[in-house]
Every structure is written in C-alpha cells, then in structure tokens.
Amino acid sequence: MKLFQNFKFSDLFSKKKINESLLNKFEELLIESDVGTEIASDLKEKFKKEKIGKEIKDEKEIFDFLGEQISKILSPYEKKLDNLYKSSPSIIVVAGVNGVGKTTTIGKLGRLFKNDGKKIVFGAADTFRAAAIEQLELWSKKIGADFIKSDLGTDPASIGYKTVKFAEENKSDLAFIDTAGRLQNKKNLMEEYKKIFTVLKKINPEYPHETILVLDATTGQNALNQVEEFKKISNLTGLIITKLDSSAKGGILLAICKKYGLPIVAVGMGEKESDLHSFDSNEFAKILVKN
Numbered sequence: 001m002k003l004f005q006n007f008k009f010s011d012l013f014s015k016k017k018i019n020e021s022l023l024n025k026f027e028e029l030l031i032e033s034d035v036g037t038e039i040a041s042d043l044k045e046k047f048k049k050e051k052i053g054k055e056i057k058d059e060k061e062i063f064d065f066l067g068e069q070i071s072k073i074l075s076p077y078e079k080k081l082d083n084l085y086k087s088s089p090s091i092i093v094v095a096g097v098n099g100v101g102k103t104t105t106i107g108k109l110g111r112l113f114k115n116d117g118k119k120i121v122f123g124a125a126d127t128f129r130a131a132a133i134e135q136l137e138l139w140s141k142k143i144g145a146d147f148i149k150s151d152l153g154t155d156p157a158s159i160g161y162k163t164v165k166f167a168e169e170n171k172s173d174l175a176f177i178d179t180a181g182r183l184q185n186k187k188n189l190m191e192e193y194k195k196i197f198t199v200l201k202k203i204n205p206e207y208p209h210e211t212i213l214v215l216d217a218t219t220g221q222n223a224l225n226q227v228e229e230f231k232k233i234s235n236l237t238g239l240i241i242t243k244l245d246s247s248a249k250g251g252i253l254l255a256i257c258k259k260y261g262l263p264i265v266a267v268g269m270g271e272k273e274s275d276l277h278s279f280d281s282n283e284f285a286k287i288l289v290k291n
Contacts, residue, residue, distance in 0.1 A: 018051045034220045036255030043069055063289040070288060073254055074281035079238050079263035081112060081278045084210055088119075089167035090174045091207045093160070093196065095230055096214035098181030101242040101268060103132050105214050106176045107139030108268075108276040118173035120145035123163025125156040125196060126180040136178055146172065156180065156192055157199040164203055177208070194233045210237045212265060215256075217244045223252050227260055236260075242268035245275070250288045 023044055030040035046069060056062065084092060092109075096102040103126070110120045122140050124147070126132040133149050140147035148163045160177050167175040179193055200207040211234050215223045230236060239262050244250060253264065264279040 018048070018054060018056065023048050023052075030251070033251040034255060035251035036258060039073065039254050039258055066289045067285045070254065071282045071285040074257060074264070074284065077257045077261070077263045078279055078281055079265045081109075081266050084109070084212075084265065085113065085118065085174055086209055088171060088173045089121075089164070090209050091164055091167065091177070091200065092174060092210040092212060093177045093179060093200075093208045093234070094212050094214060095179050095193065095234065095236075096181060097226055100181070100214045100216040100219075102181060102214045103135045103139075103178055105240055105242060105266075105268060105276065106136065106178050107143070108273060109266075110139060110145050110174075110176060111143045111273055112276065113174050114143045114145060119171065121163060121167050121170070121172045121175045122147050123159050123175060123177040124149040125159040125163070126178050127152055127154045127156050127159065128180045132178065132180070146170065155195075157195040160196040161199050161203070164200060164207060168203075190229070190233055197234055211235060212238050212240055213262075214240045214242060215252075217241050217250060217252060220252055221255075224256060224259065227256055227262070231260065236262055238263045238265040240264075240266045240268065240276075241279075244268060245270045250284075253284070 026047060027040050027044040030043055031037055035043070043066070047065060050065065084090060094102055094106050106122065110122060114120050120143070122136050122145050124133045124136045127150060130152055133152075137147055137149065139145070146166065148159060148166055150159055150162075156179065163175050163177055166172065177196070179196065180189065197208070197211075213227060213230050213236050215226060217223070219226075227236070227239075239256065241253060241264060244267050256262065257264070266276050267279050267284065269275045269277060
C-alpha cells in the first residue's frame with residue numbers, strides 16, 4: 001500500500017521553489033490517489049501556506065508534511081477493536097459486497113476475541129453461497145467458536161434470530177452474524193438484508209449493537225458508493241478496510257471518513273490470521289506515505 005504508486009516527488013519538486021503550477025500538480029496527484037477532491041484541495045492549501053516560495057530539499061519533507069496532515073484528518077475516526085465488546089451478548093452484524101473478505105474478517109475477529117477469553121458464536125446468514133457457510137464453519141472449528149447454520153436458501157433473518165437466541169441462552173460474549181455479499185443494485189437482496197435488522201430489533205431494540213461494513217481498499221472510489229447504499233438500510237457503526245497490503249493506494253479512507261464520519265474499527269494488512277489490526281491513524285499515515 002502506498003498513496004502515490006510509482007511516483008517520486010523529487011521528479012516534481014526537486015530543487016524547485018513552490019509555485020501555483022507545482023501546487024496544482026500536487027493536488028492532481030492527491031485526487032488520483034483516491035483522497036477525494038475536498039481533502040486534496042485542503043491539503044494543497046495547507047501545503048501552499050507552509051511551503052509557497054520555499055525550496056523543497058527532498059521528498060522526506062513532503063512525506064513528513066503529508067503524514068502529519070493525514071494523521072490529523074483520520075485520528076477522530078479511530079475505534080478500537082476492543083470496543084466491539086460492550087456486554088454479553090454483544091451482537092455484531094457484518095456486511096459487505098462479494099469479494100471484500102467479509103467472512104475471513106469475521107473469522108479473524110472471532111480469533112482475536114477468543115484469544116482474549118471471550119465465548120464466541122458465528123451465525124452463517126449468508127445462505128446463498130455454500131462456500132461462505134463452509135468457510136465460516138471452518139473458522140468456528142479452528143478457533144473453537146459455536147456455529148449456527150441452516151440449509152442454502154433459508155431466510156437469512158431466521159439465522160440471525162437463531163444466532164442471537166443461542167447467544168442469549170448460552171451466555172455467549174459476542175455473536176458475529178455473516179451476511180450475503182449483496183450488490184447494492186439488487187433490491188430484493190438488500191430487502192432481505194434489511195429484514196435481519198427488523199427481526200433482531202424485535203428480540204431487543206438495542207440489537208445489533210454494531211453493524212460493521214467491510215470494504216476492499218482496492219476498489220477505490222466505488223467504496224464510497226457501497227457505504228452510501230448500506231447506510232440507507234442500516235445504521236452503520238464502523239468500517240473494516242481489507243487488502244491494504246495489496247496495490248491499494250489507501251487514500252479512499254480519507255474520502256470516506258470526511259464524507260460519512262464513520263469510524264474505522266480495523267484494517268486488514270494480509271492473509272495471515274494475525275493480519276487484522278486495530279486502526280491507528282498515526283501508524284496508518286506513516287505506512288501510507290512511506291517512501
């Protein structure tokens with residue numbers, strides 16, 4: 001992950017004094033890195049205020065500036081993983097479109113809390129894909145979590161109901177409910193997703209305690225559309241961003257936080273079970289602008 005793929009700022013600023021032409025190019029690079037036009041403009045103006053008429057010594061000067069500014073932008077949106085657990089049972093619905101790594105993320109979340117001594121139950125409410133049910137069941141066996149499933153095509157809301165009732169009756173600490181990877185433009189699938197929340201709230205108006213949307217960082221600006229659609233039908237409480245170890249530029253996090261004000265719970269930095277981490281804006285900014 002790097003904000004500016006295959007680009008060296010020395011090519012742009014080396015031994016040059018900052019002028020409007022260079023600042024405009026700087027802004028274009030930020031926009032191309034998925035940070036969004038508003039943030040790109042803000043960063044350009046801050047950079048202009050500090051550096052206009054001055055000569056840039058090296059790239060480090062630019063990266064230090066960007067790292068500091070990005071950390072300031074993202075720091076209000078930190079939400080520690082530990083905060084997902086509030087009281088027993090904590091009910092957590094995990095949403096996202098196909099291919100973002102949603103089921104794997106649930107497994108990794110379960111592992112983290114299981115290692116902390118919590119009793120976990122997984123609910124396989126993605127009843128449209130046999131592979132999703134099988135994958136979540138494998139995770140449950142691997143970490144020693146309870147597992148609720150049903151046949152393919154079963155009403156997902158019924159799995160949500162059974163998972164929550166199991167959690168209540170068996171004193172589970174956290175219940176993670178996996179949902180189908182619904183494309184935003186499939187209205188019937190989104191209605192079934194919405195029904196899960198209706199059913200859970202009939203059990204307890206406070207359920208679910210958390211609704212986490214998993215996003216793939218490599219999708220860039222399309223991630224904004226996904227947040228928009230899921231916000232229409234559920235009260236999103238946080239985001240988990242996956243695949244930041246790949247070719248993702250990472251700037252999309254700034255655009256999402258700026259537009260929607262949603263906290264980032266965790267980031268996925270690889271395929272290993274241990275590659276899911278609480279979001280730290282300072283560390284993220286350092287990685288993002290690392291030369």
